[in-house]
Amino acid sequence: xxxxxxxxxxxxxxxxxxxxxxxxxxxxxxxxxxxxxxxxxxxxxxxxxxxxxxxxxxxxxxxxxxxxxxxxxxxxxxxxxxxxxxxxxxxxxxxxxxxxxxxxxxxxxxxxxxxxxxxxxxxxxxxxxxxxxxxxxxxxxxxxxxxxxxxxxxxxxxxxxxxxxxxxxxxxxxxxxxxxxxxxxxxxxxxxxxxxxxxxxxxxxxxxxxxxxxxxxxxxxxxxxxxxxxxxxxxxxxxxxxxxxxxxxxxxxxxxxxxxxxxxxxxxxxxxxxxxxx
Amino acid sequence: xxxxxxxxxxxxxxxxxxxxxxxxxxxxxxxxxxxxxxxxxxxxxxxxxxxxxxxxxxxxxxxxxxxxxxxxxxxxxxxxxxxxxxxxxxxxxxxxxxxxxxxxxxxxxxxxxxxxxxxxxxxxxxxxxxxxxxxxxxxxxxxxxxxxxxxxxxxxxxxxxxxxxxxxxxxxxxxxxxxxxxxxxxxxxxxxxxxxxxxxxxxxxxxxxxxxxxxxxxxxxxxxxxxxxxxxxxxxxxxxxxxxxxxxxxxxxxxxxxxxxxxxxxxxxxxxxxxxxx
Numbered sequence: 001x002x003x004x005x006x007x008x009x010x011x012x013x014x015x016x017x018x019x020x021x022x023x024x025x026x027x028x029x030x031x032x033x034x035x036x037x038x039x040x041x042x043x044x045x046x047x048x049x050x051x052x053x054x055x056x057x058x059x060x061x062x063x064x065x066x067x068x069x070x071x072x073x074x075x076x077x078x079x080x081x082x083x084x085x086x087x088x089x090x091x092x093x094x095x096x097x098x099x100x101x102x103x104x105x106x107x108x109x110x111x112x113x114x115x116x117x118x119x120x121x122x123x124x125x126x127x128x129x130x131x132x133x134x135x136x137x138x139x140x141x142x143x144x145x146x147x148x149x150x151x152x153x154x155x156x157x158x159x160x161x162x163x164x165x166x167x168x169x170x171x172x173x174x175x176x177x178x179x180x181x182x183x184x185x186x187x188x189x190x191x192x193x194x195x196x197x198x199x200x201x202x203x204x205x206x207x208x209x210x211x212x213x214x215x216x217x218x219x220x221x222x223x224x225x226x227x228x229x230x231x232x233x234x235x236x237x238x239x240x241x242x243x244x245x246x247x248x249x250x251x252x253x254x255x256x257x258x259x260x261x262x263x264x265x266x267x268x269x270x271x272x273x274x275x276x277x278x
Numbered sequence: 279x280x281x282x283x284x285x286x287x288x289x290x291x292x293x294x295x296x297x298x299x300x301x302x303x304x305x306x307x308x309x310x311x312x313x314x315x316x317x318x319x320x321x322x323x324x325x326x327x328x329x330x331x332x333x334x335x336x337x338x339x340x341x342x343x344x345x346x347x348x349x350x351x352x353x354x355x356x357x358x359x360x361x362x363x364x365x366x367x368x369x370x371x372x373x374x375x376x377x378x379x380x381x382x383x384x385x386x387x388x389x390x391x392x393x394x395x396x397x398x399x400x401x402x403x404x405x406x407x408x409x410x411x412x413x414x415x416x417x418x419x420x421x422x423x424x425x426x427x428x429x430x431x432x433x434x435x436x437x438x439x440x441x442x443x444x445x446x447x448x449x450x451x452x453x454x455x456x457x458x459x460x461x462x463x464x465x466x467x468x469x470x471x472x473x474x475x476x477x478x479x480x481x482x483x484x485x486x487x488x489x490x491x492x493x494x495x496x497x498x499x500x501x502x503x504x505x506x507x508x509x510x511x512x513x514x515x516x517x518x519x520x521x522x523x524x525x526x527x528x529x530x531x532x533x534x535x536x537x538x539x540x541x542x543x544x545x546x547x548x549x550x551x552x553x554x555x556x
Contacts, residue, residue: 002436094470095381096433098375128434130437150374155376
């Protein structure tokens with residue numbers, strides 16, 4: 001893969017990169033479109049990275065279907081599909097990790113303490129292997145996108161990070177490979193994530209500045225209309241991912257939710273426009 | 279620098295890289311020769327990286343003389359000298375660090391707990407900025423060289439790591455920018471590091487397999503012939519940097535010493551050939 005990337009670069013080609021864990025859905029494929037717009041050659045990786053799964057998480061049962069992925073990627077115009085094995089990615093005792101202070105340990109990082117260490121490390125590895133000019137990530141994993149952008153800047157990776165919007169089902173459920181875990185009943189209830197975010201959007205647009213009140217409204221909605229267990233409902237400054245409780249002088253607030261349905265954990269988020277009082 | 283590196287690579291040039299903290303001596307310049315042998319263009323960086331100095335260490339008084347460095351580098355045939363400022367290397371709150379488990383926390387890492395985190399991070403940054411094909415480090419900082427080689431492998435940096443031999447004064451003292459801190463008396467005594475390593479070399483070559491005995495001999499020599507305070511005298515398997523107390527089945531053992539003279543801390547090391555009993 002490194003030789004191919006070197007060769008493409010020597011020929012003056014601009015490389016766009018879409019790293020995924022496979023089991024491709026329209027969300028992933030929309031990232032391919034974004035990469036295509038910005039590059040000559042689109043490389044997609046499919047790799048379920050073990051170091052970003054915690055003990056007891058769903059590494060073993062994470063859905064995989066590489067022949068379907070190959071077909072979908074080819075149909076969407078991916079030029080190279082990079083599908084390394086664990087042996088190739090971690091051939092010996094692995095000691096070197098990329099870690100981020102602060103932002104790795106809140107929100108998702110609180111519930112999945114080693115998750116972002118694994119994510120930052122595998123993305124650094126993939127950047128060094130695929131040598132992209134541009135890499136595209138999905139806004140669905142908002143904290144991940146923030147961390148990768150920050151890592152790329154801090155460690156001087158010469159890669160433009162593009163974050164593409166969430167793709168949703170018609171009823172608002174954010175696309176996720178993990179949605180296949182849901183029972184029909186859970187699948188119906190799972191729209192409460194999106195609906196709670198829409199509620200937050202309208203409250204903040206309507207002038208609500210106390211985010212604790214917005215959170216209460218969301219909790220009320222989720223608990224009355226589903227059996228989901230909330231891991232967190234949080235609001236952060238999208239510029240630094242610092243938690244906030246008041247809209248203050250911000251023009252935009254990022255609302256994030258994580259809800260469990262049985263053993264399936266879903267996340268979603270929305271950028272809320274704060275009403276301009278002037 | 280990234281644009282220059284891209285341009286060199288597009289023109290098919292092989293980039294050799296010598297990262298330094300400046301105050302150049304013959305040790306650094308020998309790395310330039312090694313880089314020259316393996317590349318078309320030699321890039322040297324001079325940067326005293328604050329994140330690899332601990333609290334109370336010598337960051338502020340670390341010797342600097344950039345105009346002398348420029349002259350020496352040019353005379354030795356360095357093509358590009360990269361001299362970034364702190365503002366350029368750490369322009370904003372820096373959150374992303376490269377860390378290595380185990381090997382970062384022994385020996386030097388025990389006495390300088392955050393040192394290798396700073397080293398691995400700055401080298402990752404410099405690799406992403408200078409984009410070398412080959413990078414040359416000195417064996418004087420043996421643990422650093424091991425850590426960088428391991429990091430490059432673990433994180434898939436497409437950079438060949440070359441480690442060049444220690445350059446010594448005629449009386450055996452390893453060249454180091456920190457040698458300028460030594461008083462004339464300390465400078466004389468400082469040869470005990472080299473002499474203790476030569477003693478170890480002859481004991482192990484002579485068939486001594488118990489490294490505790492070798493250490494005793496070295497301690498005896500250092501304490502009787504100098505006022506140096508020993509931080510450690512250690513023996514490791516050069517393949518994994520694991521500490522050992524017996525030569526066992528190894529054919530080579532790496533001996534490492536760290537000794538303080540006043541406030542000046544010197545390190546040295548030597549690869550010892552184990553006597554072949556067959």
